Amino acid sequence: MKGHAMTLRLLIALTLGSVAFGAHANGSIDAGKQKSQTCQACHGADGNGIGITMYPILAGQHADYLRKALGDYKSGARVNPIMAGFAGALSEQDIADLAAYFSSQQGPLVELNADPAK
Amino acid sequence: MKRLNALALASLALVTLPFAAAHAQGDPALGRQLAYTCTGCHGIAGYKNAYPQYHVPRIAGQNYDYLLAALIAYQKGERTHPTMQAQAASFSETDLQNLAAFIASAGKVTP
Numbered sequence: 001m002k003g004h005a006m007t008l009r010l011l012i013a014l015t016l017g018s019v020a021f022g023a024h025a026n027g028s029i030d031a032g033k034q035k036s037q038t039c040q041a042c043h044g045a046d047g048n049g050i051g052i053t054m055y056p057i058l059a060g061q062h063a064d065y066l067r068k069a070l071g072d073y074k075s076g077a078r079v080n081p082i083m084a085g086f087a088g089a090l091s092e093q094d095i096a097d098l099a100a101y102f103s104s105q106q107g108p109l110v111e112l113n114a115d116p117a118k
Numbered sequence: 119m120k121r122l123n124a125l126a127l128a129s130l131a132l133v134t135l136p137f138a139a140a141h142a143q144g145d146p147a148l149g150r151q152l153a154y155t156c157t158g159c160h161g162i163a164g165y166k167n168a169y170p171q172y173h174v175p176r177i178a179g180q181n182y183d184y185l186l187a188a189l190i191a192y193q194k195g196e197r198t199h200p201t202m203q204a205q206a207a208s209f210s211e212t213d214l215q216n217l218a219a220f221i222a223s224a225g226k227v228t229p
Binding site for chain 1: 138149150153154156157160161162163170171172173175176177178179180181182183184187196197220222224225226228
């Protein structure tokens, strides 16, 4: 059946896609620290900033969100002249490493709780 | 010496005054009343965005100015995310300032 062949092809493509994605899923905290010199000028050595509050805190942020943000700056999906310049020069592995490093640092970021103050 | 201190204070005030005016701080208490919807995604540990899949960002404790800039960018469509654009569009600028003030104030206390 043609339909089955299509389904099979789709499944194979999906599997290959996930494997390819998985290859870049693991960043190295140590490598990320080495590569983070440029980031530190605005985001601070540990991702807690340098007191300029227009720049986000990165410490303790989810690694996959940081990867998404850097990927979007790189592709131009997220427009920011400063970040476009830096992210454009990063490889997939660089992005995974940087995300691993900053997400591993301690900071104030946490899930939002809007319950009335106790 | 005292005169120098006074001068330093006066010049500091002059420097900070226009900055404060340009980035009006919101009211965290008012922002809290608007933030219930945000917690549907940003309040659930491990909650993931779908297509593409990634954790929604931790936002409590983030810097006020960054949060406000992000919300305004979503509102204007400069930053694209269907849910966030729809949410931001439903608020006034004052609402966004109040939301950003509350979210920034809701971080964990670090040692």
